[in-house]
Amino acid sequence: MSKFIVRGGNKLTGSVKVSxxxxxxxxxxxxxxxxxxxxxxxxxxxxxxxxxTISKVLESIGASVTYSNxxxxxxxxxxxxxxxxxxxxxxxxxxxxxxxxxLARMGHTRISxxxxxxxxxxxxDQHLKGFEALGAEINLGQGYIEAKINGRLxxxxxxxxxxxxxxxxxxxxxxxxxxxxxxxxxxxKEPEIVDLANYLNGMGAKVRGAGTGMIRIEGVExxxxxxxTVIPDRIEAGTYMVAAAITGGDVYVEGAIADHLGxxxxxxxxxxxxxxxxxxxxxxxxxxPLKAVDIKTLPYxxxxxxxxSQMMALLLKSEGTSVVTETVFENRFMxxxxxHLMNAEIKVEGRTAIVTGGANLKGAKVxxxxxxxxxxxxxxxxxxxxxxxxxxxxxxxRGYVDLAEKLSSLxxxxxxxxxxxxxxxQPTSAKKKVExxxxxPVFNIQPTWV
Ligand SMILES: CC(=O)N[C@H]1[C@@H](OP(=O)(O)OP(=O)(O)OC[C@H]2O[C@@H](n3ccc(=O)[nH]c3=O)[C@H](O)[C@@H]2O)O[C@H](CO)[C@@H](O)[C@@H]1O
Ligand SMILES: C=C(OP(=O)(O)O)C(=O)O
Numbered sequence: 215m216s217k218f219i220v221r222g223g224n225k226l227t228g229s230v231k232v233s234x235x236x237x238x239x240x241x242x243x244x245x246x247x248x249x250x251x252x253x254x255x256x257x258x259x260x261x262x263x264x265x266x267t268i269s270k271v272l273e274s275i276g277a278s279v280t281y282s283n284x285x286x287x288x289x290x291x292x293x294x295x296x297x298x299x300x301x302x303x304x305x306x307x308x309x310x311x312x313x314x315x316x317l318a319r320m321g322h323t324r325i326s327x328x329x330x331x332x333x334x335x336x337x338x339d340q341h342l343k344g345f346e347a348l349g350a351e352i353n354l355g356q357g358y359i360e361a362k363i364n365g366r367l368x369x370x371x372x373x374x375x376x377x378x379x380x381x382x383x384x385x386x387x388x389x390x391x392x393x394x395x396x397x398x399x400x401x402x403k404e405p406e407i408v409d410l411a412n413y414l415n416g417m418g419a420k421v422r423g424a425g426t427g428m429i430r431i432e433g434v435e436x437x438x439x440x441x442x443t444v445i446p447d448r449i450e451a452g453t454y455m456v457a458a459a460i461t462g463g464d465v466y467v468e469g470a471i472a473d474h475l476g477x478x479x480x481x482x483x484x485x486x487x488x489x490x491x492x493x494x495x496x497x498x499x500x501x502x503p504l505k506a507v508d509i510k511t512l513p514y515x516x517x518x519x520x521x522x523s524q525m526m527a528l529l530l531k532s533e534g535t536s537v538v539t540e541t542v543f544e545n546r547f548m549x550x551x552x553x554h555l556m557n558a559e560i561k562v563e564g565r566t567a568i569v570t571g572g573a574n575l576k577g578a579k580v581x582x583x584x585x586x587x588x589x590x591x592x593x594x595x596x597x598x599x600x601x602x603x604x605x606x607x608x609x610x611x612r613g614y615v616d617l618a619e620k621l622s623s624l625x626x627x628x629x630x631x632x633x634x635x636x637x638x639x640q641p642t643s644a645k646k647k648v649e650x651x652x653x654x655p656v657f658n659i660q661p662t663w664v
Contacts, residue, residue, distance in 0.1 A: 538568075
């Protein structure tokens with residue numbers, strides 16, 4: 215168990231490199247199960263706990279996985295099992311993404327129910343509706359979902375009631391090996407869907423229209439391993455953009471793709487932040503008071519729910535009152551109670567939060583209730599008076615590579631301690647603090663929560 219310790223007051227300056235996208239690499243690793251011949255090589259696979267978890271799921275199915283220096287190799291030629299055990303699926307909802315590939319490849323799959331989590335109930339009805347339309351028979355019992363087909367999946371037209379990212383990915387993967395053509399209507403349009411489609415096509419699939427609301431998949435008989443480089447993480451990039459703005463700094467976010475960050479850039483510019491994209495990244499500077507703005511989360515290309523809490527931290531430092539509306543998940547304001555402990559004034563009414571700007575934030579002991587909540591608390595800590603202690607680091611480790619190191623390299627006063635260590639005895643220089651951190655080999659295939 216560990217905590218992040220943050221001392222507020224430093225302007226961030228310099229350059230920070232964005233890692234490969236968590237939400238791309240997870241479905242891509244799952245899709246590797248479709249490769250009956252050859253080996254897949256996935257570049258820029260970030261060393262995150264979630265990546266380790268999904269590779270454990272693949273190993274439990276009989277795939278061979280190796281990983282070092284952000285390169286993952288998956289050999290799924292000899293997979294032997296079609297069951298994803300509770301042990302791993304309970305750790306991470308995205309493990310459920312192995313269902314589509316396993317069903318298509320093995321004709322049978324048994325997967326533990328992924329369950330809800332802090333941000334909402336997160337049902338899987340749209341995934342199952344898609345599999346049924348492709349001809350699978352679905353049975354639920356004892357915490358597991360079993361899906362079977364007689365022969366091969368059959369292409370179908372599937373309308374999603376909601377443009378679910380996971381359902382689009384799972385159905386798209388299953389449909390690659392179906393007989394005939396599948397059309398997904400009201401498909402999710404996120405950049406991660408396009409990245410997955412590109413990988414699938416590299417494996418021999420025939421997927422068209424990814425990135426639009428209608429995806430057409432012409433089934434093929436067989437797929438093979440492929441080489442693929444994962445896109446940069448737009449949410450990690452957005453988090454560093456907010457870090458630059460909230461501290462009144464000047465940061466170049468290397469690898470950030472402006473096209474993937476349209477609504478985040480638009481809202482930050484509305485607030486008065488200067489954003490200068492170029493072909494290799496985005497420079498973010500902020501040297502004037504910030505204006506309050508309203509934000510509403512929506513499926514892509516709307517404002518991403520995964521940036522809602524970080525933007526709320528920024529709005530706390532603006533002049534005026536902002537309204538934040540969360541439409542994607544029904545319970546994604548848990549960071550508000552923690553912000554209150556830091557002296558913030560925010561009122562939640564249903565799916566809306568009214569944020570009073572100009573907060574005089576004060577360091578406090580707070581807890582990351584989910585991944586992005588954790589990032590938001592750290593951002594608030596960067597501009598709080600005194601010291602903040604952020605616990606619940608296992609959430610943050612699911613989605614941020616070396617968060618403390620990257621922020622320290624920009625001049626932030628942040629470090630990680632094991633909970634046994636007394637905070638008051640920590641040295642003050644960021645450099646020394648980083649040295650204090652435990653040396654963990656880049657790939658030790660053990661999630662931090664084991
Ligand atoms: C690993 C990954 O890529 N995670 C992302 C993915 O999650 P995930 O794929 O789980 O998100 P979805 O787009 O599926 O969920 C969005 C909404 O649809 C609902 N829903 C979803 C499926 C379903 O069958 N029925 C249903 O009602 C969910 O409860 C939620 O309210 O997209 C989310 C929305 O951008 C992001 O916050 C997550 O970071
Ligand atoms: C909600 C998130 O991820 P997941 O779907 O993996 O829980 C996230 O990345 O903010």
